[in-house]
Amino acid sequence: MLRLHSRSLDRTREIGVALHITGGKVLGAEFAFADLTTQGSAIAAIDGSAPAVALRLDATGLLVLPGIVDIHGDAFERHIMPRPGVSFDIDVALRDADRAMLACGITTAFHGVTWSWEPGLRGAGNARALVAALERLRPRLGADTRFHLRHEIFNLEAEAEIFDWLGSGRIGVLAFNDHTPAIFKGAVRAGKIAKMAERTGLSDADFMALARQVFDRGDEVPASVARIAQAARNAGVPMLSHDDASPAMRRDYRALGVGVAEFPLTVETAREASAAGEAIVFGAPNVVRGGSHLGCPGAEEMVREGLCSILASDYYYPSLPLAPFILAGNGSASLPDAWRLVSQAPAMALGLADRGAIAPGMRADLVLVDEGPQPRVVATIVGGRLAHLADQRILAGASAAAQAA
Template sequence: MIDLDLTGAEILLPDGLAHGRLSFERGNIVDGPVGRAVDLTGYMVLPGIIDLHGDGFERHLAQRRGAMKQMDQGLVATEAELAANGITTAMLAQFVSWEGGMRGLEFAEQVFAAIEATAPTLVTDIRPQLRFETHLLALYEDLPGLIEKWRIPYIVFNDHLPHDRLAAGKPPRSLNGQALKARRSPEKHLAYVQSLHERRAEVPAALDALCARLPGEGLRKGSHDDTTAEGRAAWRTRGVQIAEFPETTEAAEAAHLAQDGVVLGAPNVVRGGSHKGNMSAVEAICMGYCDAIASDYHYPSPRRAALMLADTGVLDMTGAWGLISTGPARVLGLTDRGSLEIGKRADFVVLEAQSRRVAATFAGGAVSYMSGDIAGRFVG
């Protein structure tokens, strides 16, 4: 952790970009100056990116089945990628799913234990997110205790069962691959997912009871892939007030009108549409139905998405970058970060003004990433 005055750069303040000075001391932004100045002429300084939902870390923890035995090293590699993309706070979205393997309960136990042990040694603020498959009824009784044990601050409810195919008597499209990851025979895996599908009528009432038992304070709750206003309303009555990646305009509008937090995917913005043919994130943003953008599966995308929205005039720079900084901070209830205001954490990213590549990232006033010519300005 260092104390510095950054001068000469364009700084994104709450009221827009301006040339000025950004001072930070003991990990927080201060009125300053603090004494040692670094000239960042030719650069931009923006609030650090807060990523609400990202599963790009999976490739670092287990590139191949059973390959990663030391998860702490995988988390170190994950932090390097996060920091290189300007992310200063990251929710690592880990499944507990019927799919097994890297999405099974045993693997999740290892991931959450590794995060708890390793996160305090990292500069980037890394936190766990639990993605829970709603049809795992056998885990409902234990789930509140597991959330406490794993220190989960954010749970998201998913349902990725291929109900249409199962209802038609057809196996999942990736049955053999799923069975291999779950260490079951294809026949046993098919029987298992069919048994989950057959109990689908029990799930809504079970969810009502489960959500009533989950902590009301300190635990953020989200739904995933909402498709209807009625479905979103059902989640809201359970105290689930974040809508992640709604698939339709109807669901996004319903969440927005109810003042639920709406999270959309940055890759959807960068691609110009959903790879699954769902609602366009850009269209939803134009309609005002978005509070935050998340990396989803690609850590470079939040920065690129925000810059694209500003460049194309969909939003001004404050509004566009706010979808990856101030917006996520509000959704997650993180009042100490998200903007470059006095008293906030010194979480910021430095971009080359011309290329807009990440030159440096600071989290809590400490360097998490630095590359290229900018290093000479700090150490010279």
């Protein structure tokens, strides 16, 4: 079996040589054994002949799946601040998060960056630094990484800058968040306040004083949300509403053109979104853990009921490649349908028509998975480039030109 040294492998990533993936079980409409060829950044052919210059990957015993599209992941925050008050350089953190995502088969990532009225990790300075860092680093990151702005709707001072970011194409997706109800809900106050205060660097008392000051401007919030939603529609940026608490709230956001319900808090709210044909997002960690850690609807039950169309990594990247296999193993969905929850469905909801499925002409974002007893990502291909390799044994052979590249 041929081994490519690291310089050759790095070079194949840089120039994006053709790949010829043989022997794998490929997910098209259903699973079928097929060979697959990429050329440049696209899938060139299924069961076509190998190009003269190609890196051949032996996928025997592996599944060949569309790359994962993560509509909402904020686990990168722990790469920036692994402990309260302990921060690392943003560039270092984002590169580390990129490696973690690629190892989980995530080929398109929307980093969920919360811009709140709070100081600290979710404050204005960090949001600005993150959008700038993503733009600077994007050409050097393995995954196609984009900016998902999680706008805290009481953050009224941010409105003008958000308009500018929307107009200049800096935002890939916009979500409307409101975490103030949790702050003033007595049943969860002690634990919630301590956690939120930690990431701001404020004392509990100072944090609560700031929260009350912000909350007093609540009558200004609806008009601000409407203006931002209009700006997003004008810019063609897809919008999500986060933690919809009731069917009425979902209808209110729908009226503003917000077409994706992200983590609805009640089954009735999910049904409201489903009846309108809207995409519904739940967390893959919810599936992997067997339920919500917050007492919200169980994602697996929502999948069975047809009330979940997308799974997101939320706070834990490894949950995304695992959740579809758990759903299939429990009989909650077929594996093809379960995998579409993390690939084709989020791509469609975000208007990314070039990815999420395996077919000629589609973007060559692919994941090779060993089902295991424990599913394992063996290789991740992004835009036709081998971005992650966990087992060199699949490097079955390459043309002389590919070896010399």
